[in-house]
Amino acid sequence: xxxxxxxVIEAQAVTKVxxxxxxxxxxxxxxxxxxxxxxGEVFGLLGPNGSxxxxxxxxxxxxxxxxxxxxxxxGQSPREVQTKARLGYLPEESYLYPYLTxxxxxxxxxxxxxxxxxxxxxxxxxxxxxxxxxxARRRTVGEFSKGMARRIGLAQALINDPDxxxxxxxxxxxxxxxxxxxxxxxxxxxxxxxxxxxxxxQLADVEDVCERxxxxxxxxxxxxxxxxSLLEDMxxxxxxxxxxxxxxxxxxxxxxxxxLGTEPGVEHPRRDLEQFFLDVVEQAQRGGDESxxxxxxxxxxxxLKSESAK
Amino acid sequence: MRSVxxxxxxxxxxxxxxxxxxxxxxxxxxxxxxIPLTVKSDGTLTGYVQILVRYTLGFSIGILMMAxxxxxxxxxxxxIQLKQIHLLVTKPVSAMQLWLGKWLGLVILNSxxxxxxxxxxxxxxxxNTRAQHLGAADQQKLAxxxxxxxxxxxxxxxxxxxxxxxxxxxLAAHGEVPTNMPVTAVLAALQExxxxxxxxxxxxxxxxxxxxxxxxxxxxxxxQLRYKLASSFLAPLTMQGRWIVGREQGGQPYESTQAHPxxxxxxxxxxxxxxxxxxxxxxxxxxxxxTPVTLIFGPEKALELLAPVGGWLPxxxxxxxxxxxxxxxxxALGVTAGSLFSMPVAAFVVFxxxxxxxxxxxxxxxAAREVNFTSLLPGHLTSAAWLDQTMVWFYRVxxxxxxxxxxxxxxxxxxxxEWVSWPMVAxxxxxxxxxxxxxxxxxxxAALRRRELALPAD
Ligand SMILES: Nc1ncnc2c1ncn2[C@@H]1O[C@H](COP(=O)(O)OP(=O)(O)OP(=O)(O)O)[C@@H](O)[C@H]1O
Ligand SMILES: [Mg+2]
Numbered sequence: 001x002x003x004x005x006x007x008v009i010e011a012q013a014v015t016k017v018x019x020x021x022x023x024x025x026x027x028x029x030x031x032x033x034x035x036x037x038x039x040g041e042v043f044g045l046l047g048p049n050g051s052x053x054x055x056x057x058x059x060x061x062x063x064x065x066x067x068x069x070x071x072x073x074x075g076q077s078p079r080e081v082q083t084k085a086r087l088g089y090l091p092e093e094s095y096l097y098p099y100l101t102x103x104x105x106x107x108x109x110x111x112x113x114x115x116x117x118x119x120x121x122x123x124x125x126x127x128x129x130x131x132x133x134x135x136a137r138r139r140t141v142g143e144f145s146k147g148m149a150r151r152i153g154l155a156q157a158l159i160n161d162p163d164x165x166x167x168x169x170x171x172x173x174x175x176x177x178x179x180x181x182x183x184x185x186x187x188x189x190x191x192x193x194x195x196x197x198x199x200x201x202q203l204a205d206v207e208d209v210c211e212r213x214x215x216x217x218x219x220x221x222x223x224x225x226x227x228x229s230l231l232e233d234m235x236x237x238x239x240x241x242x243x244x245x246x247x248x249x250x251x252x253x254x255x256x257x258x259x260l261g262t263e264p265g266v267e268h269p270r271r272d273l274e275q276f277f278l279d280v281v282e283q284a285q286r287g288g289d290e291s292x293x294x295x296x297x298x299x300x301x302x303x304l305k306s307e308s309a310k
Numbered sequence: 311m312r313s314v315x316x317x318x319x320x321x322x323x324x325x326x327x328x329x330x331x332x333x334x335x336x337x338x339x340x341x342x343x344x345i346p347l348t349v350k351s352d353g354t355l356t357g358y359v360q361i362l363v364r365y366t367l368g369f370s371i372g373i374l375m376m377a378x379x380x381x382x383x384x385x386x387x388x389x390i391q392l393k394q395i396h397l398l399v400t401k402p403v404s405a406m407q408l409w410l411g412k413w414l415g416l417v418i419l420n421s422x423x424x425x426x427x428x429x430x431x432x433x434x435x436x437x438n439t440r441a442q443h444l445g446a447a448d449q450q451k452l453a454x455x456x457x458x459x460x461x462x463x464x465x466x467x468x469x470x471x472x473x474x475x476x477x478x479x480x481l482a483a484h485g486e487v488p489t490n491m492p493v494t495a496v497l498a499a500l501q502e503x504x505x506x507x508x509x510x511x512x513x514x515x516x517x518x519x520x521x522x523x524x525x526x527x528x529x530x531x532x533x534q535l536r537y538k539l540a541s542s543f544l545a546p547l548t549m550q551g552r553w554i555v556g557r558e559q560g561g562q563p564y565e566s567t568q569a570h571p572x573x574x575x576x577x578x579x580x581x582x583x584x585x586x587x588x589x590x591x592x593x594x595x596x597x598x599x600x601t602p603v604t605l606i607f608g609p610e611k612a613l614e615l616l617a618p619v620g621g622w623l624p625x626x627x628x629x630x631x632x633x634x635x636x637x638x639x640x641x642a643l644g645v646t647a648g649s650l651f652s653m654p655v656a657a658f659v660v661f662x663x664x665x666x667x668x669x670x671x672x673x674x675x676x677a678a679r680e681v682n683f684t685s686l687l688p689g690h691l692t693s694a695a696w697l698d699q700t701m702v703w704f705y706r707v708x709x710x711x712x713x714x715x716x717x718x719x720x721x722x723x724x725x726x727x728e729w730v731s732w733p734m735v736a737x738x739x740x741x742x743x744x745x746x747x748x749x750x751x752x753x754x755x756a757a758l759r760r761r762e763l764a765l766p767a768d
Contacts, residue, residue, distance in 0.1 A: 018765075058396075058764045061396075061400050062399070062400070063396055063399065063400070063762065063763055063764035064762045064764050064765070065762050079759075081402050081403070081404045082402060084399075084400055084401055084402040084403075085402040087400060089396075089397070089400040091393070091396045091397065093393070095392065095393040095394045095395075095396050095397055096394070096397075097320065097324060097394060099323065099324050099327035099328055100320070100323065100324075100327075104320075104323070108316055108320050109397070109401060111312055111313065111315075111316035112313050112316060112317075112398075112401040112402065112403050113401060113402065114312060114313075114402075140327070156397065
């Protein structure tokens with residue numbers, strides 16, 4: 001599906017007004033929002049609680065209908081059934097059937113996409129392995145912890161190897177390891193030409209994976225653009241080099257002072273907490289502790305790696 | 311179709327894992343075993359079979375219907391309420407597949423439950439009527455009148471129009487047509503009295519009925535004639551009468567003289583040989599009483615013929631199929647209501663609909679305009695014909711709507727040893743599944759397409 005315009009999602013002046021029982025307007029959750037998400041792009045939707053992120057995503061999925069405005073997804077109306085064959089969706093909470101096991105859950109959603117039995121089996125195994133839930137495949141998801149259920153939610157969103165993936169706060173409820181993995185996954189999928197739309201308040205996560213973002217406030221887009229264009233401070237510069245003995249450092253600073261005419265700032269770069277946490281867990285894992293929760297794993301399911309024809 | 315199956319199976323699995331099914335089956339089986347123990351029967355074999363097959367099994371099917379209403383309404387509405395639908399409709403699943411999947415799951419569940427109920431009932435019936443348990447007379451009765459499938463035939467009606475018209479003309483000629491009632495009412499009264507006359511047998515007189523026999527009935531074992539008789543005497547009296555039963559052409563008519571008290575229902579067993587020959591079956595009654603007395607048959611079900619056409623078990627199976635169709639229709643009602651409304655409202659709507667259907671007989675008489683609506687109103691609204699007309703139309707539409715569910719209770723037929731034919735099954739299937747459930751499906755699809763499924767129903 002390569003239309004000449006590469007836009008996978010096109011929103012034009014989309015507005016959503018929630019009404020009460022008497023059809024009186026109650027909340028203007030999304031207000032005249034226009035944006036487009038291009039093929040192969042990771043697009044982030046940011047905003048405080050109640051700013052209309054989930055509402056926007058639900059309209060893109062056809063779960064809500066815009067009150068005004070135009071919305072096209074994969075070249076069609078979001079309400080078309082066929083559009084959904086190429087779509088993956090992780091809702092803001094995991095709405096799974098509590099009495100099913102992960103195997104059964106993924107098999108069920110796989111069937112809805114018309115996947116053959118061996119294909120469903122293979123993908124289920126790979127996804128559960130990727131998400132570290134192999135050992136819990138025979139428990140029912142009703143008894144899963146929030147993060148574990150979230151991982152199953154993610155797995156069902158990927159079972160059809162979708163072209164467009166819509167993730168509503170994908171890292172919410174996940175441990176840092178899970179977050180890291182999800183971010184790696186997003187990057188890997190984008191590299192394969194998949195289009196990904198994420199909403200999040202985890203600004204660090206957004207910064208790590210998104211190419212472009214839009215910041216919503218009160219249903220309106222307040223800022224939109226690529227991350228470097230929005231964040232780079234063109235008036236400052238940072239240089240990194242190995243730590244020096246005091247005397248060499250003095251010489252370097254003196255030279256800099258001579259060139260700049262002002263005092264340069266000096267500090268040791270800090271490792272971020274995420275990286276530190278990941279290192280600690282990895283060490284514990286090497287020590288051989290059995291986990292009953294989500295097992296730490298790495299990598300991406302094979303079928304999600306394979307170069308697809310399109 | 312694959313999606314439909316997948317949804318149906320997942321619904322089933324959910325129902326089984328949440329132990330709803332186990333609970334339901336326990337209630338049903340315990341009910342079937344316990345109810346006959348608590349109900350006082352009249353002590354006869356017929357009474358026992360009635361209690362077991364008609365009331366106990368009927369009661370279980372009733373419980374199953376209630377459960378179906380609830381489960382049907384919950385099927386879609388709960389999915390919306392718990393937001394599981396968010397995952398379902400973001401897959402390539404159409405509204406029709408969703409509805410069909412949910413409905414099919416219920417149909418499979420119902421069929422299984424119905425089979426369990428039927429199996430329990432049949433087991434109990436066989437056990438409690440086992441040969442060493444019954445006297446010879448009861449065994450004979452069981453084999454020939456209860457555990458059979460018999461057709462019930464009514465004779466061709468007497469041609470009365472001529473008589474009614476003549477009588478009316480006579481009245482009109484003498485200027486005696488009552489003016490204080492509508493002409494239709496006069497004609498109805500004349501029809502009724504003509505009917506009465508036609509069923510009257512004067513002393514020494516006789517009366518002949520004609521039966522057109524269905525093909526299945528040409529070779530049969532003994533069959534029965536059932537009739538209702540009253541005399542013009544007020545005092546109890548033993549009646550003498552001769553029956554002659556045989557075909558129009560050929561064959562050997564069967565003759566029998568019967569003596570029994572008047573006023574009541576009687577039956578006469580006739581050997582199958584009386585059916586030999588061709589043409590209509592003629593049944594003649596001669597009033598050969600010593601005392602000159604006039605006899606009247608009827609007024610309702612004056613005479614009917616009961617003849618075996620098949621075994622009891624296949625008959626029972628066909629009745630179960632009809633019950634399954636009704637359950638499927640109720641499931642359809644539930645799933646559609648659940649697609650339109652949220653939970654308690656949906657169940658309420660379906661129960662209302664069922665109440666409406668159970669009063670369908672009354673609706674029918676209202677639609678037939680046997681009631682004068684304006685006369686029911688307070689005050690003197692003499693010229694409100696339009697109101698009458700509107701109400702009649704309203705009830706006619708209502709009647710058409712509830713028609714699919716107004717079939718005779720198949721279990722009552724089976725319990726009475728009466729034939730449940732394949733055309734009856736086909737009719738139930740066509741009406742309740744193809745037509746009524748089809749309409750409900752379309753209604754639900756239209757609603758689901760328009761609805762925003764991320765919002766609860768208003
Ligand atoms: N079904 C609904 N009925 C009425 N109002 C709603 C409904 N759903 C959302 N809203 C309102 O719409 C606004 C936007 O909600 P939305 O869920 O899109 O926010 P969000 O950006 O996803 O917030 P969060 O970060 O908390 O997930 C809120 O004011 C919310 O109350
Ligand atoms: Mg949200």
